[in-house]
Amino acid sequence: MACNYTAGFGIGQDSVINLDHGDPTMFAPFWKEVGDDATVKISGWEKMSYTSSCDDDICWFLEPEFANEVARLHRIVNNAATDGRYIIVGVGSTQMIHATLHALASIELRHPVNVVSAAPYYSMYPGIVDLMKSGLYHWAGDAAAFRGDDNFIELVCSPNNPDGAIRHAMLGKEAGKRVHDMAYYWPQYSPMRGPADHDIMLFTLSKATGHAGTRLGWALVKNKEVAREMAKFITLNTIGVSKDSQVRAATILKVISDGYEFPKPNGAPQFFHFGQHKLADRWRRLRRAVQESGQFSLPRFSPEFCEFFKEYAETYPGFAWLRCEDQKINDCEDFFKRINVLTRSGKHFGVGQEYVRISMLDTDANFDVFIKRISSLD
Ligand SMILES: Cc1ncc(COP(=O)(O)O)c(C=O)c1O
Known part of the structure; x- marks a missing residue:
């Protein structure tokens, strides 16, 4: 054809x-324009192991240089709190969404947990939620129309895909669980209003830097048990996340951070x-x-x-x-x-x-x- x-x-x-x-x-x-500074070379003998060289007992496949550059960029942009947070890496934030739902719903006692998001919501959410036909959770539609009890997970996308609006959780703070999808909370898209400080925040290289093909996302997670369950999901789903991708992502993030911390005298683009x-x-x-x-x-x-x-x-x-x-x-x-x-x-x-x-x-x-x-x- x-x-x-x-x-x-x-x-x-x-x-x-x-x-x-x-x-x-x-x-x-x-x-x-950046050219060779963002080029990555990995020798044939490097990054062969399933495990990484970090001693993170939760996210055992997390490359330390990637984790460091994630924390550094968040610190420079000041868009998300990282202190005391667990960093979990995934195959795009798509895998992070699966991992998060699995973790939160596993910890809940009543199943299936209702997963909702305020319309207009990111068009992939319903498909992602119902893909596995999980007994743990299911898609329950528009958060504004949700009439259930406290057995829910609200996906809060802010700035929102598709309409760019700044979003806050719509359902009660005391009940249910919230996942903040912050794919677009970067200065090119939206004014930075200070560091976000939610329980679970998802980011993706795809929208932060444009490297969708590297397939890398990360979560900043407050609760240790939730972080452990997310890492367990990724262990059983893909036995970790490509080291090659993490090395490339670390290089890309470093170029961006260096551009602000050590600007070149020739006015190189930031x-x-x-x-x-x-x-x-x-x-x-x-x-x-x-x-x-x-x-x-x-x-x-x-x-x-x-x-x-x-x-x-x-x-x-x-x-x-x-x-x-x-x-x-x-x-x-x-x-x-x-x-x-x-x-x-x-x-x-x-x-x-x-x-x-x-x-x-x-x-x-x-x-x-x-x-x-x-x-x-x-
Ligand atoms: C709001 C939102 N979340 C998650 C994703 C998935 O991103 P990734 O490429 O990291 O899987 C996207 C991609 O468009 C998105 O817009």
Whole structure:
């Protein structure tokens, strides 16, 4: 079968632009400019063991250099408390979500535990939760509509995928359990409001640095028993996490941190500044095209003081949560499909199909074509 998808070059008038996934290829030019400093060499004899060289009795597969760079970057950005937290590494934050649900539900006495998230929620949550058809937990939908008792786990995504909103737990603090998915709590997307201090916080290299292919996520966990259960899940699921990936991730995180702690005199680019400028430019162009079309709307955000940039900053989500305002358009995803732009319908996020989620993180070439197509709508 012919593949009509073009990844950034030679994009024809009719090419299909895939903005359905949040593939963070937008960050590639930064890493190209960094060059060899971010290149990793692992000799044939290195990193062969299942175990790591750290003496962490809970996360026995955690590479110490990766753990150190995670803690260092959080300290520099000041976006999450790490002191006294257990760091658990996983194959993307997708595996971390599975591990967290397993750990929290295992500790609960009554099963299945209801797993909820406020709509619009990250479209993968229902599938992840129900994938194993576990007897321990099951997907119970929109947190706002939950009428059950205290037997729940609330997934709180903040800043939220798909709409970029800052989210707080919706269900009672005293009851149930909460997991904070903080994939987008980084300065390129959102003003930093100080260190988050939740019981379980999930992060991913995919959205922090753009290295989705490295498949690495991590959790900061307060409770030792929960951390131990999460590590047990990863032990039984994949017998740990690639050492090669952890070494690469440590190098990538180190380049970002060094860029702020030891800035080069020649004004070399700094990662969060690069990301924020790029997203600011894309959002400016998208807002203009949307306004001129008169057919759509986008969420609005007020500037807030950013503790990292030390100035007022705008919010630039990794996705545009776009609403088709034209009454004649019933299915916004289908509308965009007709102009060869693949988006993800609101129905996957627990809301109506007048909404679509559009990735803002794709290549420059694909983003340019997308803007051209919106701008040339009648
Ligand atoms: C909110 C949220 N959580 C988790 C993930 C999964 O990330 P990973 O690539 O680390 O599995 C994503 C990816 O898009 C996401 O947007």
